[in-house]
Amino acid sequence: MWDDPRHDYEDEAEELIVSRPAARPKRASRTKAPAISPEGLAEKLEALAAGWDAPLAGLAEIAQAGSWHDAAVALRNAVGLDAAVAGLLRRIEAWPAVWDAVGLEEYRAAVDGFHGPAANAFRAVLAVTGTDSMSKHAWLLKFGPVRDVFNLRLAQRAVVAALGRLMATHPALVAACHRRAFHPLGYAAGVAVHTARTRRAGGIEGRTPYRLPAGRPLDALAWACAHLMTPEAAWLLANLDSLPPARPVPEGEEDPLAVFACPADWHS
Numbered sequence: 479m480w481d482d483p484r485h486d487y488e489d490e491a492e493e494l495i496v497s498r499p500a501a502r503p504k505r506a507s508r509t510k511a512p513a514i515s516p517e518g519l520a521e522k523l524e525a526l527a528a529g530w531d532a533p534l535a536g537l538a539e540i541a542q543a544g545s546w547h548d549a550a551v552a553l554r555n556a557v558g559l560d561a562a563v564a565g566l567l568r569r570i571e572a573w574p575a576v577w578d579a580v581g582l583e584e585y586r587a588a589v590d591g592f593h594g595p596a597a598n599a600f601r602a603v604l605a606v607t608g609t610d611s612m613s614k615h616a617w618l619l620k621f622g623p624v625r626d627v628f629n630l631r632l633a634q635r636a637v638v639a640a641l642g643r644l645m646a647t648h649p650a651l652v653a654a655c656h657r658r659a660f661h662p663l664g665y666a667a668g669v670a671v672h673t674a675r676t677r678r679a680g681g682i683e684g685r686t687p688y689r690l691p692a693g694r695p696l697d698a699l700a701w702a703c704a705h706l707m708t709p710e711a712a713w714l715l716a717n718l719d720s721l722p723p724a725r726p727v728p729e730g731e732e733d734p735l736a737v738f739a740c741p742a743d744w745h746s
Contacts, residue, residue: 513594516621522588523623533582536575537633540566546579547626554632563640564648573655576641577664580634581699585627603628607635635706642671642707649741656744663703666696669740670704674714676739677721696735 534546541549566572589597599615619625704711723736
């Protein structure tokens, strides 16, 4: 760890030899984060949501709904979602709007710097995968803005999972979207999914190296999407260090991204 500039250990060596125990340094006092009430949380979410109509338009298009609120309710448990997403993506220019919608996570900022029952329950709400695991925190859903975010979160997860299935069932459509309507999060997550599936099967299909998108590394959000898109993503993450590179790496150099590859037809 870093050296502590408050201590000169050579100067203190003689003092530490004496028989009495050295005084333990006092810990710096920490400022406790303030608590947020459920009402305060609802107000913050409502203020944040005022700017979500445009970035969540992709969800409204998939659901053919008048607002993202209605779309979230419709999509969270939708039947035939794959067909709806595929139908929309045949209009290639819709690809970025879909990824903008599933990548929106501004609601997390509502509890930044806060603690307390409401903040902890909200963080738990964001982590659940369905109503079956909500019993402990269901009390928070009586607040409308929290309920809206809960529905939105489930809808986002459902659409991301559908995008993962479309990579297998409609590869040409997905490739056209990457070529003609590039989205950095969609590309990063897609590369992780492609690499996970082909590597797990023992190959590196296409052997086209992963090209790091400007401004979007293979970050936590991309990995989270990849985990929803395919179960093989967990295997890939656990085996990254042991996999051979998909492209030559000069001797003596390290390139952690050399493991990743994508189909050649993703690039123009």
